[in-house]
Amino acid sequence: MALSCAPRILSTDAGTVRTPTIVFLLACLALGGSTGAVAATWEVLRAQEIAQCQAGEIATWNDGIDRPAVAKHLHFYYSHVTAPAWFDEATVLAALERAAQAWSACGLSLSVAALAPGQSLPDDAIAVQWSETGSRHNFGLANFSHRSIALGPSAFQLLQSRNPLYDARQTLQMVIAHEMGHLLGVMAHSRRCVDVTSYYDDGRGGQCYVRGSAQRPAGVEYRSSLPTACDIQRCRQANALDFGPPDSAAKP
Numbered sequence: 001m002a003l004s005c006a007p008r009i010l011s012t013d014a015g016t017v018r019t020p021t022i023v024f025l026l027a028c029l030a031l032g033g034s035t036g037a038v039a040a041t042w043e044v045l046r047a048q049e050i051a052q053c054q055a056g057e058i059a060t061w062n063d064g065i066d067r068p069a070v071a072k073h074l075h076f077y078y079s080h081v082t083a084p085a086w087f088d089e090a091t092v093l094a095a096l097e098r099a100a101q102a103w104s105a106c107g108l109s110l111s112v113a114a115l116a117p118g119q120s121l122p123d124d125a126i127a128v129q130w131s132e133t134g135s136r137h138n139f140g141l142a143n144f145s146h147r148s149i150a151l152g153p154s155a156f157q158l159l160q161s162r163n164p165l166y167d168a169r170q171t172l173q174m175v176i177a178h179e180m181g182h183l184l185g186v187m188a189h190s191r192r193c194v195d196v197t198s199y200y201d202d203g204r205g206g207q208c209y210v211r212g213s214a215q216r217p218a219g220v221e222y223r224s225s226l227p228t229a230c231d232i233q234r235c236r237q238a239n240a241l242d243f244g245p246p247d248s249a250a251k252p
């Protein structure tokens with residue numbers, strides 16, 4: 001049976017959104033990466049797509065409606081309790097900080113802090129924790145009404161058991177940035193393959209797209225681990241912070 005990097009879009013619940021499925025990531029990892037001149041071509045294109053959002057490129061799967069962020073100031077508090085053994089607290093915090101730093105280009109205020117064991121959450125906190133119940137067996141799940149991000153222990157456990165040599169920090173980074181985007185109001189999944197908020201297909205034959213109708217390379221992760229220029233643009237639009245390109249925003 002041929003393996004595919006296409007994720008399945010599962011039904012979504014009100015207020016919650018899911019990351020790509022375990023099957024998708026395991027399939028991608030099993031296939032491995034491509035090498036040589038072909039890889040160099042798509043890597044250049046991918047880097048361009050990450051850095052630049054061209055007119056007309058934004059498209060979604062229409063599986064949600066973008067809206068303003070869960071709060072104007074987003075204070076993420078991370079609890080390391082029940083984290084997988086191969087992720088230390090500093091690693092997860094660093095991934096959260098990278099995601100918050102990248103999403104701050106949207107124009108909102110984001111901060112990240114560690115929650116000590118036994119410490120109660122501040123009133124304005126957004127909880128980030130490892131929870132099988134909260135993640136519903138996904139890698140991650142953002143819950144808008146509960147103001148939380150749940151990371152899935154069993155999903156990462158399965159990834160580790162199937163691919164013990166794979167550095168799961170890349171997946172962790174992607175999951176965190178994806179879920180953070182939902183809490184910033186980017187609710188619908190992008191149809192632009194490279195976006196951190198993307199899904200590769202809809203499970204019914206529809207495919208994400210690559211700039212210039214290029215073929216998405218098989219067997220590699222094309223999706224960015226951090227928000228792209230189009231992710232940031234959608235976040236600005238969702239929050240009525242659409243200042244236009246950065247250079248025009250700097251003009252008097």
Ligand SMILES: [Zn+2]
Binds near residue numbers: 018019020178182189
């Ligand atoms: Zn999602």
